[in-house]
Structures are given as C-alpha cells and as structure tokens.
Amino acid sequence: MRSRGVMLGYRNLPEETEAALKGGWLHTGDLARQDDEGLLYIVDRKKDMIISGGFNIYAGEVEAVLAAHPSVGSAAVIGVPDSRWGEMVTAFVVPRPGRHIDVPALRSHVKQVKGSMYAPKKVVVVDSLPTTSVGKVDKKGLRATYWAESARNVH
Numbered sequence: 001m002r003s004r005g006v007m008l009g010y011r012n013l014p015e016e017t018e019a020a021l022k023g024g025w026l027h028t029g030d031l032a033r034q035d036d037e038g039l040l041y042i043v044d045r046k047k048d049m050i051i052s053g054g055f056n057i058y059a060g061e062v063e064a065v066l067a068a069h070p071s072v073g074s075a076a077v078i079g080v081p082d083s084r085w086g087e088m089v090t091a092f093v094v095p096r097p098g099r100h101i102d103v104p105a106l107r108s109h110v111k112q113v114k115g116s117m118y119a120p121k122k123v124v125v126v127d128s129l130p131t132t133s134v135g136k137v138d139k140k141g142l143r144a145t146y147w148a149e150s151a152r153n154v155h
Contacts (some may be wrong), residue, residue, distance in 0.1 A: 001026045031058065048139060050079030052087045055117045059139075062120065065113045066091055069106060071099040076129050076137045077120065080146040091120035092142060094128060101125045 006026045009017035020027055029046045043058045050057040059077040066075035073096040079087030095101050103123045111119040130138040 001028065048078070050077070050087045050089055052079065052082070052085045052089055053117060054086075057089055057118055061114060062089060062091065062110060062118050065110050065118070066093060066106065066120075069109050071095055071101050071106070073097070073099075074129055076139060076142060078139055078143050078146070080122070080143075082121070085121070088121040089118065090122045090124065090146075092124045092126050092129060094126055 002025050006021075009021065030042050031046055031049060032040045032042050034040050043060060045060075048059040050059060057079075059079075062077040063075045066072050066077070073094045075091055075093045077089060077091045080090045082088035091106075093101055093106070101123070103125070106123060107119045130141045132138045
C-alpha cells in the first residue's frame with residue numbers, strides 16, 4: 001500500500017523499517033484474495049501461512065472453522081516442522097466453559113468444512129492462549145518451541 005498516511009517507520013528498528021517500506025510501498029504481510037466482482041478479502045498474514053504437503057494453508061481459515069465448533073472457545077493454528085509434510089497443521093484450542101474437546105471429532109469437523117489438508121494433524125488442548133502486550137494471540141511464542149532448531153523466521 002502507498003499513501004501519505006503510511007507510517008514513517010518502526011521506532012529504533014531500521015532493518016524492519018527498510019523491509020516494510022521497500023520501494024516506497026508499505027509491505028503489510030497480509031495475504032488477500034479477490035473475488036469475481038473485484039472485492040478483496042484479507043485471508044491471513046504471510047508469516048502465518050502454513051505450507052504442508054505442497055499446499056498453502058491459511059491458519060486464519062482453520063481457526064475460524066475451529067472457533068465455530070460448539071466445544072471450542074478460542075483457537076490458534078500454526079505450522080510446525082514435519083519431515084513428511086514440511087509443516088504440520090497444529091491447533092491449540094481452549095474449550096468453551098463446561099465443554100470437553102473431542103479431538104478426533106474436531107479434526108473431522110475441519111476436514112468436512114475445509115478439506116483434509118486443513119485438518120490439524122495435532123491438536124493441543126490448553127486452558128488459555130498466550131497473548132502479546134496488546135492482547136493478540138502470541139503466535140511467535142507458540143512457534144518458538146517448535147522452530148528453535150530451524151532457520152525459519154518465527155517473528
């Protein structure tokens with residue numbers, strides 16, 4: 001994007017500023033699709049896209065399906081290293097109060113709604129999701145444990 005209202009840069013982060021404002025454009029890292037009418041839809045962040053078995057899987061789409069399930073209160077999805085798939089779709093889910101997560105049923109639900117490639121290979125049931133100082137899910141923190149030995153940028 002480019003406009004007079006675009007940021008000047010990140011405070012005390014010259015390398016990140018240079019990458020984000022390369023060529024006079026703000027590179028947001030958002031991934032979008034355009035429909036037949038020309039409308040744009042933000043589908044995910046580039047850093048959150050999972051490449052599994054040669055398919056691009058948008059974590060946000062999997063999270064939306066998981067969050068719509070009656071037993072799930074909230075969910076976060078990341079890719080973790082996998083020798084067979086490249087990355088394995090991994091979901092962290094918080095049960096709704098008074099509900100129990102049936103992991104096979106949850107996988108089946110995602111498979112029915114989005115297809116088998118989107119179904120999490122691993123589901124981790126947690127009491128809460130880690131958040132950043134501004135209240136967003138801390139996916140960098142979730143990825144850090146899994147990608148510590150990898151060259152992948154977990155930011």
